[in-house]
Amino acid sequence: MPPTPFETRAAYVEAAAGLLGLPLDPAWAAGVADNLAVLSAAAERVAAFPLPDEAEVAPVFEA
16 A cells, blocks of 8 residues: 555655754654645645746846
8 A cells, every 4th residue: 555645744754854964853743744745735836827938037136
């Protein structure tokens, strides 16, 4: 049986924390995985927003 989306997110959170060397309290892991799901849903909405072909990227100003 394939893993559930939560199991996949939880495994990603654990793996990413380990690779980045970030200490992650096990009590926080579920909350981090939940926030990852919310951010992923927001990113999908932004990525799905259609832009006209004549849209231009915003300029970048540097000091």
